Amino acid sequence: MMSQLDVNPSVDVNPSVDVDLSVDLAGLRLGMPTMTCSGTCGYALEYAEFTDLSKLGAFVTKSITLHERPGNQPQRIVETRAGMLNAIGLANVGLARFLDEKVPLLETMPCPVIVNVAGHSVDDYVKTTAGVAGIACVRGIELNVSCPNVSDGLTFGTNPKLLKELIREVKGSVPDKPLIVKLSPNVEDISVTAEAAIAGGANALSLVNTFTAMSIDIYKRKPRLANVTGGLSGPAIKPIALAMVNRVYRRVARDAGVPLVGMGGVQTWQDAIEFVLAGASAVAIGTALFIDPSTPERISEGVAEYCRKSGSKSLAELVGKLEIPG
Amino acid sequence: MGETGRLGKSEMAMATTAGSSRGIYAARVVERVELCREHFRLRFAVPGLPASGPGQFLQVQCNGDVTARRGVQAGGEDSLGSDAGEGHEFDWDPSAGPMRRAGRAEASGRAGASGRLDPSDGLGRLGQTVGGSGSLGGLGGVGLGGSMGLDFDGPAAFLRRPFSIAGRMELDGVSHVDLIGREVGVGTRFLSRLGVGDEVSVLGPLGNRFRLPGANGIGLLVGGGVGIPPMIYLAQAIAELNRLEAGERPRRAIAFSGALTVDLLALTRTGNAPRPGPTDFDPRYNIGEFDAFGVPAVISTDDGSWGWKGFVTEALERYLDAWITDQADRQRAIIYTCGPEPMMKRVQEIAARRGIACQIAVERAMACGMGTCQSCCIRVKKPDPARPPMPGESWCYRLACTDGPVFSGDDLLW
Numbered sequence: 228m229m230s231q232l233d234v235n236p237s238v239d240v241n242p243s244v245d246v247d248l249s250v251d252l253a254g255l256r257l258g259m260p261t262m263t264c265s266g267t268c269g270y271a272l273e274y275a276e277f278t279d280l281s282k283l284g285a286f287v288t289k290s291i292t293l294h295e296r297p298g299n300q301p302q303r304i305v306e307t308r309a310g311m312l313n314a315i316g317l318a319n320v321g322l323a324r325f326l327d328e329k330v331p332l333l334e335t336m337p338c339p340v341i342v343n344v345a346g347h348s349v350d351d352y353v354k355t356t357a358g359v360a361g362i363a364c365v366r367g368i369e370l371n372v373s374c375p376n377v378s379d380g381l382t383f384g385t386n387p388k389l390l391k392e393l394i395r396e397v398k399g400s401v402p403d404k405p406l407i408v409k410l411s412p413n414v415e416d417i418s419v420t421a422e423a424a425i426a427g428g429a430n431a432l433s434l435v436n437t438f439t440a441m442s443i444d445i446y447k448r449k450p451r452l453a454n455v456t457g458g459l460s461g462p463a464i465k466p467i468a469l470a471m472v473n474r475v476y477r478r479v480a481r482d483a484g485v486p487l488v489g490m491g492g493v494q495t496w497q498d499a500i501e502f503v504l505a506g507a508s509a510v511a512i513g514t515a516l517f518i519d520p521s522t523p524e525r526i527s528e529g530v531a532e533y534c535r536k537s538g539s540k541s542l543a544e545l546v547g548k549l550e551i552p553g
Numbered sequence: 554m555g556e557t558g559r560l561g562k563s564e565m566a567m568a569t570t571a572g573s574s575r576g577i578y579a580a581r582v583v584e585r586v587e588l589c590r591e592h593f594r595l596r597f598a599v600p601g602l603p604a605s606g607p608g609q610f611l612q613v614q615c616n617g618d619v620t621a622r623r624g625v626q627a628g629g630e631d632s633l634g635s636d637a638g639e640g641h642e643f644d645w646d647p648s649a650g651p652m653r654r655a656g657r658a659e660a661s662g663r664a665g666a667s668g669r670l671d672p673s674d675g676l677g678r679l680g681q682t683v684g685g686s687g688s689l690g691g692l693g694g695v696g697l698g699g700s701m702g703l704d705f706d707g708p709a710a711f712l713r714r715p716f717s718i719a720g721r722m723e724l725d726g727v728s729h730v731d732l733i734g735r736e737v738g739v740g741t742r743f744l745s746r747l748g749v750g751d752e753v754s755v756l757g758p759l760g761n762r763f764r765l766p767g768a769n770g771i772g773l774l775v776g777g778g779v780g781i782p783p784m785i786y787l788a789q790a791i792a793e794l795n796r797l798e799a800g801e802r803p804r805r806a807i808a809f810s811g812a813l814t815v816d817l818l819a820l821t822r823t824g825n826a827p828r829p830g831p832t833d834f835d836p837r838y839n840i841g842e843f844d845a846f847g848v849p850a851v852i853s854t855d856d857g858s859w860g861w862k863g864f865v866t867e868a869l870e871r872y873l874d875a876w877i878t879d880q881a882d883r884q885r886a887i888i889y890t891c892g893p894e895p896m897m898k899r900v901q902e903i904a905a906r907r908g909i910a911c912q913i914a915v916e917r918a919m920a921c922g923m924g925t926c927q928s929c930c931i932r933v934k935k936p937d938p939a940r941p942p943m944p945g946e947s948w949c950y951r952l953a954c955t956d957g958p959v960f961s962g963d964d965l966l967w
Binding site for chain 1: 708712920
């Protein structure tokens, strides 16, 4: 009984046909095409009671910074229609305590671990990346570049020149593991920052991060978030994220041979297939984990069934297979 | 790990016990009771729900994706739909592309999917001065009563809503839990419209528990508005512990519950009305929920429409000054509180001034309940080696969902 999966009951299905869902993420092999989005799944085993973490393609940690950060004052989140805003402020334990307290937990993670690194200067990023890059269980680094640079106030992720320089510096401290750069959607043309990231040495791109947004309490005439603005995530942003993934794929990533991790409102296997057809090699699930931490597993099941029913031997062969008329 | 207890696509009604592992469970409404003008109580059968204790909460999915399949036979094509999101893909064109989706009815819920924005949601939130502190309340929302500062944007609830467990029993080998809600937004509106037989997905039990009084101890259970439910569960737990210990130096409990007015009191009055006015703070066995566990209650209403006229905190103070005066009694007493934040702050002061231990179940805007979204932070006094202190400060943030919701009154800085 699989009504969720009945893509087309008229197609003869042989469930014994095995579908290869694995992903080659710039040399890192993922058994499943699903990752977690940084900041929605904790440091390590927070969801271990609620889902089978071995069914994940990769686990991406919360953003780690060089020093501890308490984060923003509450209120830090607001629910919106089909999504939510957050302004957590990169609350995290910092590199030293991450190494002491969280890495031992990550060593038991039954899937590849990718550490997300954030900073407010090139030096921050380099030091933090260098601090985690040598750990055996850390299989890749993802850079959160949606932070302002303390020296000039420019956001790394929205300034192509700054972004390229940052990635070039960081790549030097992680030469033998994939460096994934998480792109901000808050730019005029995301393919420009994508190009800059690749030019700087990014091995893969994940997109998109949250959209800058706000919510107002009309009775108090005040912003609902203490930080005034926050990042919008959830199904509300999926169609925009999808268009951005497709744009980056067609304009930059396909020809450069750089794999994309599609993220932004992914909640169902249909969402995942859309991202794959648009050009993503894998998808990452974020806000949906708050509602159901087993979402990635269900998505993988649905994706496999879609592949079987469409006669695809592997998910990889569907990447970028969007047919654009004309 | 995670193999049992979580809901698979087709196991909505078959979630099994997973030892002590928490997970996602199908909860079926077996009873719905209107408690007062605004509050309702839902009793859910939740097969396999792991052990829980007072103070803990459940994250309840309050939208049509997973729920409200009253009357739909298992085995029907749309009896699943446990995948959030499956019901709301409006942009699928079945005629396009190489494949067609089989036509089938959407399993979207009856309630909460009206697509209508109700401006009263926001007003309701501003005006929700439930509880003993009456006019002081408002902003903070109601204690784990499903609002948590989120419950106002429509048309459908996206995130789960946290609800304190208001009681728990095993009936015919199946766990049943009570949740009490008040319609303050799209999520609670959805919940309020559930009927017997409807199913929702619950995640939990989450959070820590109240520490029960020691042998011969005295528990003072101070609840305001939707902060009352965890006090009912606490009364139950204290009674059960006493029964377990078979009368050896039993604990005593007294409930103090407040509401703006009697029509908003989310409790069942069973007669023996106290004399109205600011004189009668004698505990009486006149509230069904507490009486069931042998716990007398002091009820206050701001307008004096039933019981003590004034704030519940004033009734508590009078009681303490009359009855819990010597050092020995203060030592064995614990004041428990949940409700509007100004009320809880006042209770914290009252306890601190008298040197009485105080445990506070806080409410905070919360998305996940599992320690990952980091949204439900609250300041505590003690620098905790496990939490980052603000540079140069003697406080740190802790999370209401995993470090709480119960905090010691000595630690909490809000």
